Each structure stands twice: as structure tokens, then as C-alpha cells.
Amino acid sequence: MTSLREVARAARAAIAALPVQHVTAAEEALDEAATQWEEHTAGSTDPAAEEVHALLHTAKDSLDNLLHSITVTAPEAVRRWTAAWEIDVSTPTFTSHLATAGALPPRMSAAERAHRLEQTRQAMPPPVLKARASGAWVRPDGTVESLTSGKATPWFAPTQEWAQANGYAFPRGTWWLSVHIEMQFAIRMRAAGLTEETILVDRRPCEPALPGQDSCDTLLGDFLPEGARLTVIDRDGNRYTYAKEKNSYDA
Numbered sequence: 001m002t003s004l005r006e007v008a009r010a011a012r013a014a015i016a017a018l019p020v021q022h023v024t025a026a027e028e029a030l031d032e033a034a035t036q037w038e039e040h041t042a043g044s045t046d047p048a049a050e051e052v053h054a055l056l057h058t059a060k061d062s063l064d065n066l067l068h069s070i071t072v073t074a075p076e077a078v079r080r081w082t083a084a085w086e087i088d089v090s091t092p093t094f095t096s097h098l099a100t101a102g103a104l105p106p107r108m109s110a111a112e113r114a115h116r117l118e119q120t121r122q123a124m125p126p127p128v129l130k131a132r133a134s135g136a137w138v139r140p141d142g143t144v145e146s147l148t149s150g151k152a153t154p155w156f157a158p159t160q161e162w163a164q165a166n167g168y169a170f171p172r173g174t175w176w177l178s179v180h181i182e183m184q185f186a187i188r189m190r191a192a193g194l195t196e197e198t199i200l201v202d203r204r205p206c207e208p209a210l211p212g213q214d215s216c217d218t219l220l221g222d223f224l225p226e227g228a229r230l231t232v233i234d235r236d237g238n239r240y241t242y243a244k245e246k247n248s249y250d251a
Contacts, residue, residue, distance in 0.1 A: 011078045016123050073148065073233055086209055110143040113198075117233070120200060124235050127202040135181050135201035147181050147199060155184035157222075162187050168219065180206065182216045186223035186242075189230065198231040203231055205240050 035057035041049040110115070126131065135147040150156065151174070160169065160178040162245045169175030177183050181201050189197060205216035220242040225228055232240045 004171045026063055030056055030063065071150075087149045090100050108138075113138045113140070113142065116142060116144065117198060117200060119218055121233060121235065121237065123199060124202055132180050133201055133203055135186070135199055135200045137197070138228065146202070147185065149179050149181050149184075151179055153184060155188050158191065159184045159187045160222070162190075168214070168222075175217065177206075177214055177216060180216050182220050182242075183223055184228070186220055186230060189226045189228055190223075193225070195225065195228045197229075198233060200235075204238060 034053055037049075037053050037056060041053070044050075048180070062073055117136070118137070122137045124134075124136070133149040137145045137147055139145055156178060163170055163175050163178055163183075165171035169178065182205050185197070185199055188194070205220065207217045208215045217240070220230065221244055224242060224244050226244050229241060229243045233241070234240070
């Protein structure tokens with residue numbers, strides 16, 4: 001009979017073998033095709049022209065959802081399952097793009113966590129244009145947790161609710177910043193009582209498009225718990241540190 005450990009290894013191997021790069025390339029190709037179609041049919045009154053453009057975007061969105069499933073949802077489900085059964089699988093792959101994390105001690109030192117975070121950053125793929133942001137957090141026990149933006153995460157609703165309760169968002173509708181990784185992680189820090197954390201995101205925190213406009217860069221410090229600090233490291237290694245009192249950027 002196949003052991004649970006063998007099943008876990010097979011599940012993780014299947015996750016690692018998923019064609020992430022091909023799906024990403026297809027998504028980019030569809031996005032480019034939609035852009036070119038719109039440019040070449042600009043001014044057309046033919047309903048079919050707009051229909052094709054909409055279908056291309058629908059296909060692109062479907063691939064975006066698929067990419068999210070195979071890089072975040074499925075790996076996280078396997079991780080939770082193995083954790084629930086306390087299965088020790090040597091050299092498991094969290095996702096095909098995150099650094100490999102082997103059997104880990106109950107808690108890692110700050111230096112060890114920083115080293116693992118740097119390994120993960122070096123393995124991080126470039127951001128996909130118009131796709132969800134992705135990132136990672138090294139937990140205190142050393143496990144690497146993937147992070148993603150969007151409404152499908154466990155922290156979207158708490159972030160939206162906190163923003164509404166504290167006057168940052170209207171009572172109705174979705175506040176656009178509540179889907180961002182950084183904002184969601186700040187609310188997670190509040191809930192867990194975390195005071196000093198560092199996360200990876202495949203792009204820098206957003207800045208105001210216009211003077212006075214909301215952004216992660218201008219509001220993230222407000223969302224953190226009192227006395228807490230959150231450092232965001234982008235794919236290029238730039239560090240952005242936010243605290244309740246003030247924000248700073250170290251290039």
C-alpha cells in the first residue's frame with residue numbers, strides 16, 4: 001500500500017511539473033493580441049470587432065485564473081494537507097517558482113529567515129503585465145508561503161472591512177487597494193500581533209498616480225499595528241520599509 005509520505009511526494013512533484021511558464025507565455029500572447037486587435041480595429045462600427053476583443057480578454061482572464069490556481073491555490077492546498085497529517089517530505093517544492101524548503105526546525109533565526117528570503121527572491125520570476133502580483137513570506141518556522149494579490153485571498157475581506165471601518169474606503173463597493181499584497185499583509189500583522197516582518201513582492205509598492213491619490217506607498221504605514229514595521233522587497237532587491245510613524249525607502 002502506498003504511504004501518505006509517497007502520496008505527498010507525488011502530489012508535490014505533480015505541482016512542480018505544472019507548465020507555469022507555458023501558461024504565462026500564452027497569457028502574455030493573448031494580452032498582446034487583444035491590444036493589437038483593438039489598435040487595428042479602432043473606429044470600427046462592426047459589432048464583431050468588439051466581440052473578438054472581448055473574447056480575447058475573456059480568454060486572457062481565464063488563463064490568469066488558471067495561473068493563480070497552479071501557482072498558489074493548488075500548492076497551498078497540498079501544503080495544508082501535508083501539514084494537517086504532519087507528513088515530513090524531504091525537499092518539498094512549495095511552487096515551481098519559489099525556493100525549495102526542506103525539513104525545517106521549529107523556528108529559524110532572523111539571519112536564517114533573511115537568507116531563505118533572499119534565495120526565494122533570486123528564484124522569483126518577473127512580474128506579468130496586468131496579472132496579479134505575487135510574492136512570498138518566510139514564516140518564523142522557515143516555511144515559504146506564497147502571497148498573491150486579489151479578492152480570492154483569505155485577507156481581502158478583513159482588509160476591505162478595516163479600510164471601511166476606519167474611513168479609507170466607502171461603505172459599498174471594493175476599495176482597489178484592499179486587493180494589494182502589502183495592504184493585506186499589514187492587516188494580517190494586526191490580526192496576528194506581528195511587529196517586524198519582511199515580505200517579497202514581484203514589483204515595488206504602488207505610488208500615487210496623481211497628487212493626493214491613495215496608494216500603498218502613502219497609506220501602508222497607517223494600516224500597520226502601532227509600533228510595527230513592514231519591509232517590502234521587490235524582485236530587484238529594493239527595500240521599502242513602512243512603520244506606523246513614517247515611511248522610508250532604501251534603494
